[in-house]
Amino acid sequence: MSSVVSAFNLSLSYNNSENDIIQNATFDIKKGEFVFITGLSGSGKSTLLKALYGELIPKEGELVVGGLNLNSIEKKKLQELRRHLGIIFQDYKLINEWSVEKNVVLPLIIDGYSKDIQKTQSTRLLKHVKLSEYAEKLPLELSGGEQQRVGVARALSKNPFLILADEPTGNLDEYSSNVIWDLMETSCEQLQTTVIVVTHKIPTIFSIPYRHLIIENREVYEIH
Amino acid sequence: MKFIKNHLTFIFPLMAILIGIEFFLVFERTTISYEDGLRDKYSMLVVVHDEIDLESIQNLNPHIFSIDLIKKDAIVDEISKGLKESSKKNLSKLLPYFYNVKLDTYFDIKQIDKIKADLEKSPIVKSVETFDNSHDSNYKLFIFLKFIFKIFISFIAVVSFFLIIKQMEIWSLVHKQRMKVMEIFGAPLLLRSAVMYRIAIVDSIISTIIISLFFVHLKYNWVDSSGIDILVHNRDLIFEFNDLFKMLGISLLIVISSVSMVISRLKDDN
Numbered sequence: 426m427s428s429v430v431s432a433f434n435l436s437l438s439y440n441n442s443e444n445d446i447i448q449n450a451t452f453d454i455k456k457g458e459f460v461f462i463t464g465l466s467g468s469g470k471s472t473l474l475k476a477l478y479g480e481l482i483p484k485e486g487e488l489v490v491g492g493l494n495l496n497s498i499e500k501k502k503l504q505e506l507r508r509h510l511g512i513i514f515q516d517y518k519l520i521n522e523w524s525v526e527k528n529v530v531l532p533l534i535i536d537g538y539s540k541d542i543q544k545t546q547s548t549r550l551l552k553h554v555k556l557s558e559y560a561e562k563l564p565l566e567l568s569g570g571e572q573q574r575v576g577v578a579r580a581l582s583k584n585p586f587l588i589l590a591d592e593p594t595g596n597l598d599e600y601s602s603n604v605i606w607d608l609m610e611t612s613c614e615q616l617q618t619t620v621i622v623v624t625h626k627i628p629t630i631f632s633i634p635y636r637h638l639i640i641e642n643r644e645v646y647e648i649h
Numbered sequence: 650m651k652f653i654k655n656h657l658t659f660i661f662p663l664m665a666i667l668i669g670i671e672f673f674l675v676f677e678r679t680t681i682s683y684e685d686g687l688r689d690k691y692s693m694l695v696v697v698h699d700e701i702d703l704e705s706i707q708n709l710n711p712h713i714f715s716i717d718l719i720k721k722d723a724i725v726d727e728i729s730k731g732l733k734e735s736s737k738k739n740l741s742k743l744l745p746y747f748y749n750v751k752l753d754t755y756f757d758i759k760q761i762d763k764i765k766a767d768l769e770k771s772p773i774v775k776s777v778e779t780f781d782n783s784h785d786s787n788y789k790l791f792i793f794l795k796f797i798f799k800i801f802i803s804f805i806a807v808v809s810f811f812l813i814i815k816q817m818e819i820w821s822l823v824h825k826q827r828m829k830v831m832e833i834f835g836a837p838l839l840l841r842s843a844v845m846y847r848i849a850i851v852d853s854i855i856s857t858i859i860i861s862l863f864f865v866h867l868k869y870n871w872v873d874s875s876g877i878d879i880l881v882h883n884r885d886l887i888f889e890f891n892d893l894f895k896m897l898g899i900s901l902l903i904v905i906s907s908v909s910m911v912i913s914r915l916k917d918d919n
Binding site for chain 1: 826827829830831833834835836837840
């Protein structure tokens with residue numbers, strides 16, 4: 426199977442400082458794989474995720490996502506890559522002035538899809554995340570769990586080849602957490618979407634096979 | 650309420666600039682009208698040995714607009730009271746030719762002296778009388794007022810421009826979260842900042858319409874009731890339909906450049 430993410434001797438640091446957050450990481454993630462990245466707080470999990478969507482340029486080594494080398498990627502190419510990613514944040518990162526419906530189809534708006542397609546997709550996805558009745562509401566009128574479900578719906582709206590999730594269920598109630606894990610499992614299993622989830626704790630009930638990478642002392646290991 | 654406040658804090662400085670621009674246009678038209686009046690009233694007296702035509706005098710200086718021969722008879726009648734008819738005829742033959750010369754625009758003393766010097770270089774010109782002092786003091790006062798007014802308008806424009814930039818920065822903070830999220834999802838800069846451009850353009854159109862309506866009101870309603878003769882006589886100079894497009898063009902230029910400045914600063918920050 427083809428590689429979706431490939432890191433070789435990857436080192437990451439902020440502002441090119443001496444203090445590496447990740448050092449010499451080498452790993453390879455294939456299409457359709459579900460990968461958990463765990464580690465202690467401050468171990469560099471979110472930093473690694475930022476590098477995966479091009480928010481942080483690698484200091485050393487090589488990082489390839491979707492066939493594009495992120496060490497020297499052009500701005501336009503990076504924008505194009507991001508349009509094919511589904512990103513989920515712990516703090517949801519929804520646009521508070523926009524309705525739930527509009528937030529869900531943000532990736533379609535960016536890609537210039539017609540209003541009809543946007544409407545069809547938002548209706549389908551909101552039904553999927555069990556938020557159909559909240560379509561017209563603003564994000565701040567929703568609970569944390571509901572906002573995160575909107576975030577997941579947004580991440581899925583364009584059938585991305587790669588979903589990156591940063592602590593997607595941190596601080597969420599059990600019901601919302603289960604809905605979110607279920608959606609990601611389904612997406613991985615049925616659509617062969619690669620899913621990388623950064624979390625401090627792997628859910629106890631998880632029905633599909635997954636890989637587990639752990640960050641410890643700035644290095645990335647795989648647990649078999 | 651906050652939405653309206655955000656718009657007004659942008660519209661007000663823009664309106665200040667547009668009022669300044671419109672006053673400038675009105676003043677410019679008044680100046681041109683005044684200068685035309687001065688030019689029409691002003692003439693030089695050129696004394697020549699032989700009769701000349703317009704073309705030959707224009708060869709001496711291109712700013713000569715028209716010439717008008719002063720009939721010798723009138724001059725002879727004036728200076729030959731009590732003389733015999735034959736003496737009058739001799740006097741008439743001896744007299745040079747006098748021309749009233751009008752210029753194509755109104756010039757200051759320095760420029761008039763230059764024209765005078767050009768004319769006097771020619772051997773056919775006997776002398777040139779410029780009568781320059783009578784208009785010059787009024788004209789200088791007028792130019793001075795125009796200069797002060799331009800300085801004032803420029804000052805208002807600069808202050809207002811900075812207010813607009815400040816307001817844009819506030820907007821950029823308001824929209825920062827949205828722009829950041831859109832950036833993460835791969836939106837190009839133009840799409841991320843489209844809302845700011847749209848609001849700015851709408852506000853510039855609103856400002857232009859408000860100022861145009863204000864000046865139309867001045868022109869057609871207020872001027873008559875003001876009882877100020879000079880305004881009533883120069884009503885046409887107060888607002889022209891073209892001014893609307895000039896103001897719209899300038900305000901669009903201002904808002905688009907100020908949004909672009911703020912956006913490029915945001916881009917650099919990222």
